[in-house]
């Protein structure tokens with residue numbers, strides 16, 4: 155699958171097959187994150203690859219809106235350098251985008267988890283005080299019988315303009 159196809163077909167996956175994910179795939183996913191754009195190229199991110207099922211279960215319990223992390227075969231915990239406050243969230247979000255699309259291109263799904271007990275996750279994973287949890291990204295093959303659902307996309311005419319706001323003609 156090429157990059158454009160991955161970007162326009164990707165859907166969040168919250169239910170995962172029991173099939174394991176190779177460490178090499180996770181390395182490639184994180185590499186895609188490492189290659190994201192970042193303001194002044196500060197690369198204010200760190201990534202923790204988690205594959206231990208007990209740790210994944212604990213993380214799932216700490217993810218208020220991402221209990222499904224517990225049942226994923228792997229996860230990437232994304233951390234930001236808090237001393238680089240101006241753009242760190244934006245930079246890390248781009249790393250997340252890259253990782254989601256890279257995973258999708260390899261047949262793996264993920265879902266951004268937005269609500270979690272950041273302090274507890276940081277403590278559990280030994281995260282130093284200058285870093286904060288941005289998100290937990292589970293990764294796995296989509297569960298059989300639960301294909302990712304198409305999302306309602308805003309129509310192009312509602313969000314794309316030519317030359318001036320409100321002009322629908324190029």
Ligand SMILES: Cc1cc2nc3c(=O)[nH]c(=O)nc-3n(C[C@H](O)[C@H](O)[C@H](O)COP(=O)(O)O)c2cc1C
Pocket residue numbers: 164165166168219220265266267268269305
């Ligand atoms: C910043 C952000 C936070 C999100 N938080 C959650 C979350 O906590 N739990 C969840 O199930 N999905 C979460 N999502 C996934 C969105 O619901 C999903 O991306 C959206 O419905 C569009 O679906 P799609 O990504 O399949 O196109 C989050 C997405 C983003 C970008």
